[in-house]
Amino acid sequence: MIKKSLKELADHVGGEVFGDEDLIVSGVSGIAEAGEGDITFIANPKYMEYLDKTEASAIIVSPEIEFDKKPLIKVDNPYLAFASVVTLMTEAARDLFGISEEAHVHPDAEIHPKTAVHPLAYIGKGAKVGEGTVIYPGVYIGAGAAVGNDSTLYPNVTLMDRCVIGDRVIIHSGTVIGSDGFGFAHGGTKRVKFPQVGIVRIDNDVEIGSNCSIDRASMGETWIKSNVIMDNLIQIGHNVVVDEGSIIIAQVGISGSAKIGKNVILSGQAGLVGHISIGDGVIVTAKTGIPKDIPAGQVVSGYPAMPHKKWLKAMGAVSKLPEMRKELERLKKEVDELKKGKRDAEG
Structure with a gap:
């Protein structure tokens, strides 16, 4: 320091x-x-x-x-x-010591001289690493991938071929950028893998926690825009777009081709189906399941997602179900007795 x-x-x-x-x-x-x-x-x-x-x-x-x-x-x-x-x-205490002799760097890779590449890192053919970036041990940077300036890839981060990371990006250990998207075509008795030939693009000033997976696009880009913050253990499907300033908390899963607006908050364990849009400024509370589009500015909870105030009322009713059941059984017993008395009187 x-x-x-x-x-x-x-x-x-x-x-x-x-x-x-x-x-x-x-x-x-x-x-x-x-x-x-x-x-x-x-x-x-x-x-x-x-x-x-x-x-x-x-x-x-x-x-x-x-x-x-x-x-x-x-x-x-x-x-x-x-x-x-x-x-x-x-x-300023970052360890900018150059390229370790124990790292594997392809001769055609472009590494800025003021970059730290630690032992046992791998940088493939045609990859680029910018000034001030730190590549820790065990990091894999695939062929044609690019990392901008002043970024940090912690141990065992994987950046697959052709994927692009901007400036001042922090990626924590165990995260995989550019794994194949979950795309399969029906082939009669079996499913046939659809080649995932797109990339992942991560813009400037993004931080991604440990053990996340961001799938490459089937075609085009999976795109994480600037100033997005991601917690640990998050799954981002192929062709997802997360717009500027959004926050994604642990164990969120976003299915393919979903579009997340600006300054959205997705709380822990929320799940989103594919091909939907979440508007700017939406807040999704923990464990919410989202099966359809959410307009801008809403706060939603529950499954299926509903306005948060409505969900609170529903949960208030659920908490009273045991008492309501007892009351219903009491009323049913009274009705049965009245019916029996009526039959006896008529009888």
């Missing part, structure tokens, strides 16, 4: 220093764990009690906080500023 003065950090995040601007910061930490030399932050009021207790050397806070016992950086969004500081102080 590199060292920075408090003024340098304030300039980086667009904040204002209150206190010693020449203070040297050598580490980053949460406010409860921080020690001497660290910078920390407060964004949540429940942590205000630590303001006077923390051993951090400096604190990033919002403008309304008054505290003169330690140097401060005041900004409108302390959490965002702290994230930027952490990135700045750890980024």
Whole structure:
């Protein structure tokens, strides 16, 4: 981790220093764990009690906080500023040492000289890797694939042939980009594999968690657009398009050719059938099953997906089913007794 003065950090995040601007910061930490030399932050009021207790050397806070016992950086969004500081102080520590002799790099691959390629990585014919990118051990980059600048592929990431990754993309261990899509044609008594000849395209500033699978298009592109964030254990089918700024949480499955709009949130274990469209700004709650298009701006839950408020009412009714059943049985018994009494009276 590199060292920075408090003024340098304030300039980086667009904040204002209150206190010693020449203070040297050598580490980053949460406010409860921080020690001497660290910078920390407060964004949540429940942590205000630590303001006077923390051993951090400096604190990033919002403008309304008054505290003169330690140097401060005041900004409108302390959490965002702290994230930027952490990135700045750890980024320069990236291990840009060149190409390991224990890596396999095809002679026709194009590797920027300021790139780290660790031992046991494989880079195929015609592949390209940009400046500042780090390729960790066990990474496979297929023939004709491309990785942009300042990206990170953690151990055992697989980037199949001809797939394209942009700048500042982070892909965590075990993820496969460009596996064959699940495409088969009916062939009488058996199913015949439909060749998957498209690619996966991942735009700039995307982060993908561990053990995800993004299938290549049958033809054309499976496309993850800029600023998308993906958690672990996610399946993206062939020809899916995920638009800018969307968030996909663990164990989501998206079937082929589905279109996800901008700034959509797909919560854990949600499932989407293929060939549907999810509008901009939609929020899908956990374990929701989506069998058809969802218009922009909706919040949906349940299976099949329905407006969240309607689902809450339905779940409220479900929770009362045991009592409702008892009441129904009581009423049925009363009706049976009335019927029996009527028959006896007529009889």
